[in-house]
Amino acid sequence: ALVTLRRKAKDCRACPLWKPATQTVFGDGPADAAIMLIGEQPGLHEDMQGEPFVGPAGRMLDRALQEAGLEREALYLTNTVKHFKYAQRGTAKLHKRANSAEQAACRMWLAAELARVQPRIVVALGAMAAQTLFGNAFRLTRERGEWRVLGECVQAMATWHPSAILRGRERKDAMYRQLVADLRSIKGR
Numbered sequence: 001a002l003v004t005l006r007r008k009a010k011d012c013r014a015c016p017l018w019k020p021a022t023q024t025v026f027g028d029g030p031a032d033a034a035i036m037l038i039g040e041q042p043g044l045h046e047d048m049q050g051e052p053f054v055g056p057a058g059r060m061l062d063r064a065l066q067e068a069g070l071e072r073e074a075l076y077l078t079n080t081v082k083h084f085k086y087a088q089r090g091t092a093k094l095h096k097r098a099n100s101a102e103q104a105a106c107r108m109w110l111a112a113e114l115a116r117v118q119p120r121i122v123v124a125l126g127a128m129a130a131q132t133l134f135g136n137a138f139r140l141t142r143e144r145g146e147w148r149v150l151g152e153c154v155q156a157m158a159t160w161h162p163s164a165i166l167r168g169r170e171r172k173d174a175m176y177r178q179l180v181a182d183l184r185s186i187k188g189r
């Protein structure tokens with residue numbers, strides 16, 4: 001069951017990220033959710049609160065979901081990597097991207113979540129989740145918003161990660177519109 005997975009993931013030592021992190025940030029949502037959203041890795045806020053997408057990226061995601069007519073509570077939200085990775089600079093913890101070994105070590109948890117929840121629709125937020133699902137040749141800039149079939153009956157698509165939009169400078173608005181449109185395209189599938 002999902003609760004058992006979450007409990008086991010608490011004590012995961014499959015890569016070194018557990019040590020400096022506050023806690024494992026496991027996925028969250030109904031065990032029978034039809035839609036699963038997969039992000040990259042927890043940030044500072046997620047690390048402190050133990051829940052995915054509760055910081056600035058989460059607030060943007062909430063707004064986009066609302067505009068797309070999707071209810072966050074009905075979705076299963078998770079990440080490719082379940083621990084916060086950072087560099088300590090004085091009192092600040094600066095976000096660092098998990099490397100491929102750390103991503104690979106964490107893959108079993110995502111695989112277990114997919115097997116347990118069995119969503120009909122999977123959305124990758126950002127390149128890390130997209131490449132985990134579709135392979136390393138996947139390019140978000142080219143293939144964003146395109147639906148494809150995963151396994152037997154799962155429809156999957158990748159779109160911008162809210163954090164990438166927050167960093168997007170002059171392209172912010174356009175990227176955000178694309179995120180909302182991509183999320184809207186879930187409906188009716």
Ligand code: URA
Pocket residue numbers: 039040041042043046051052053054055057058079163
């Ligand atoms: N970014 C992610 O990819 N996941 C989170 O949970 C928060 C920010």
